[in-house]
Amino acid sequence: MTAGDAWWSPWRTAEGSLILHVDLRADREHEERAFELLDEVERARWNRFVVEGARRRFALCRAALRVNLCERLGCSNEELSFGYLEHGKPFAIVDGVPSDAGFNVSHSGRHGLIGFARQDGLGVDLEVRDPLRDFDGIGGRVYGPLERRALSSATGGEKAALFYRLWSLKEALIKALGTGFSLNPARFEVPLAMLEGEQSAMFRFPHLPSDQFWLEDLGETRFAAARACRLGEEIEQVAPLGALRG
Numbered sequence: 001m002t003a004g005d006a007w008w009s010p011w012r013t014a015e016g017s018l019i020l021h022v023d024l025r026a027d028r029e030h031e032e033r034a035f036e037l038l039d040e041v042e043r044a045r046w047n048r049f050v051v052e053g054a055r056r057r058f059a060l061c062r063a064a065l066r067v068n069l070c071e072r073l074g075c076s077n078e079e080l081s082f083g084y085l086e087h088g089k090p091f092a093i094v095d096g097v098p099s100d101a102g103f104n105v106s107h108s109g110r111h112g113l114i115g116f117a118r119q120d121g122l123g124v125d126l127e128v129r130d131p132l133r134d135f136d137g138i139g140g141r142v143y144g145p146l147e148r149r150a151l152s153s154a155t156g157g158e159k160a161a162l163f164y165r166l167w168s169l170k171e172a173l174i175k176a177l178g179t180g181f182s183l184n185p186a187r188f189e190v191p192l193a194m195l196e197g198e199q200s201a202m203f204r205f206p207h208l209p210s211d212q213f214w215l216e217d218l219g220e221t222r223f224a225a226a227r228a229c230r231l232g233e234e235i236e237q238v239a240p241l242g243a244l245r246g
């Protein structure tokens with residue numbers, strides 16, 4: 001597949017990290033090519049989707065993930081499969097051997113993101129902003145006290161922007177950890193500096209004080225987005241992601 005035929009393109013990059021943007025608009029040719037790349041397990045999942053948009057988002061993102069992981073891991077599409085951790089976070093398996101390559105996927109509306117990192121512990125999230133939601137009501141259930149206070153004092157478009165910014169930051173953290181819904185998002189808050197507008201900061205979950213994460217707001221006009229990376233012994237700092245042109 002040549003770069004011009006692909007429905008994904010580099011979106012943000014920094015040393016050792018890359019985030020691709022995936023175009024999830026309906027496109028019969030892209031969807032057929034994506035389906036061809038899926039394995040039997042993924043095709044069975046594709047068949048179980050009842051909602052057309054959800055099926056398309058899954059297939060286009062999973063196929064893009066496959067092509068790019070094969071390149072990074074030096075394997076063929078047939079050699080690549082996926083395993084799932086306890087709460088559903090996927091990991092790559094090459095020829096039957098689990099890999100610790102870090103990646104994470106998010107999709108919403110017409111947009112998808114696929115993040116790659118040197119090692120596991122990566123979470124990315126993308127949320128298309130829907131202006132017609134009960135922001136204070138939902139925020140009251142999923143945000144902590146300082147987050148709720150910031151949300152209730154915002155008005156109009158600022159409230160919607162803050163709601164989705166907080167959502168994507170918190171979900172990127174939950175996805176980096178891999179716990180999904182089993183962790184109540186109201187039990188932790190984004191770093192105060194980020195609540196006050198900073199673009200990135202270090203973060204620790206209250207129940208996991210020895211694990212440190214790097215959290216970065218990647219929101220833009222089309223959607224809210226964020227990346228969270230667990231910092232390991234080898235990696236103590238993460239370079240902020242820069243925008244790519246073209």
Ligand SMILES: CC(C)(COP(=O)(O)OP(=O)(O)OC[C@H]1O[C@@H](n2cnc3c(N)ncnc32)[C@H](O)[C@@H]1OP(=O)(O)O)[C@@H](O)C(=O)NCCC(=O)NCCS
Nearest residue numbers: 058087088089105106107142167170171175178180181185
């Ligand atoms: C999967 C989960 C982590 C995110 O789901 P979502 O918002 O529907 O979906 P996204 O598009 O951002 O991410 C889905 C992708 O994440 C990956 N994923 C699935 N389970 C995951 C997990 N436990 N951890 C990390 N990534 C996971 C998969 O690649 C999935 O894509 P696929 O189904 O096409 O393979 C969801 O189970 C969840 O628990 N979300 C928490 C929601 C929440 O409370 N948010 C509050 C924010 S304040």
